[in-house]
Amino acid sequence: MNRKVYLDHNASTPVHPEVVQAMLPYFSEHFGNPSSVHGFGREAREGLETAREQVAHFLRVGKEEIVFTSGGTESDNMAIKGVAMGRRRGHLITSKIEHHAVLRAVQNLETLGFEATYLDVDGDGLVDPEAVRRAVRPDTILISIMHANSEIGTIQPAREIGAIAREHGIPFHVDAVQTFGKTPIDLDAFNIDMLSFSGHKIYGPKGVAGLYIRKGTKMVSVQHGGEHERRRRAGTENVPGIVGLGRAVEVRGRDMAGEAVRLTTLRDRLWEGIRSRVPDVRLNGHPTRRLPGTCNICFRHVESESIVLGLDLKGIGVSAGSACTSGNVEPSYVLVAMGVPVEWSMGAVRHSLGGSTTAEDIDYVVESTAPLVAKLRSAMPARA
């Protein structure tokens, strides 16, 4: 029987058993609306506020600075549109490799009259802080740069960018969905004013996330309704989800450092294994300044989807760096921004490791990949 190896933790993670246990009572026992004043409501409120404390403790911030949302996408939209709508006009700085939640939120603002600069990245996927400085204008209202990119895992120089933002008095938003709970983030040292984070990337449930908003950050609400979340985000809170997120964050505080060391070793074992067994491969992203569990590899002249499907037949879950839709192959915009040539970027495969990944899993993936790529290459016609 095939093994099952899940190497797509940057897409989503299994919910930790401790998280499931913490959530269960909030579905049927403590089911009240946290805005209700009666005992049922107060029980739900207690779960909600405990989770807020858990997140605030982890980030070393005040609990009133944490707003819960429905996902990383909502957090990004809330931060970017919340600041922009409060100013009505102005200029935003972001990068070309942001998540679509940031890119499309900024593009949407452009249609409303805002202006934006999309910064280039270098061959390792790094934003140059000096480019941020050069992009700053007198009317710049927000700098939004992700902490780490989900495809390649390169960790941005957030501290240096934050210093520039602070120097110019510009709010600094960081989409930290891929790093939160995986690598340390010092919000004060990095001068971060807003930080997006999510539950399901850190062994919490899907459909729950949050935004840290530094006290004093000027922004308006983009979702209107009730008085929830200190009037920052209307809508009855997803109490079981938020309770799960709180517990997941607590578990990460305990496990994060050890897991980072373990995953870095396994990540490097994977790359070394592939590199020694498969010709014409390249590693995407920064060689060291990278998420512990992320390993994005290009297989030259092979289409990534064929590898993803082939590995799926072996019980291995990885993700493709390029997608073919409507007869057009679109190589990853992240790899394009990094200047990766198309004959390489078409064959990008992302492996993202996690808590359950073992050395045996990695060896199995290497052993499965080498003959698969050889077979795909042998079935490939030479181009005239």
Next chain:
Amino acid sequence: MRNPDGVGEGEYRDCMDLVRFHLRVRDGQVVEARFQAYGCGPTIAAASAATEVATGCALKVLVELEAARVEAALGGLPEPRRHAADVAALGLRAAARDALSRVDTRSDRHA
């Protein structure tokens, strides 16, 4: 395949797909078909299915092969991946034409 009786390619430049077929022909009928493919999973699958469609098929029928026949052999394709059947059918028709032209050339020589 060594010394094939017909060779043809189908290309779909939009997504860089390339499929090549080699045919072995006896008495105007395909007895063996092999493929090489560069492309996404559906394109490789369509090329493979196309070789099964071709085997046992008369060249004169194969030159008229429609993509729908390849798609049916696959049990259908999602709308955004229909081009996989197109490129496979394109390549197979080209291979069939090539095989027919070689037969005609040989016939001319015999005449």
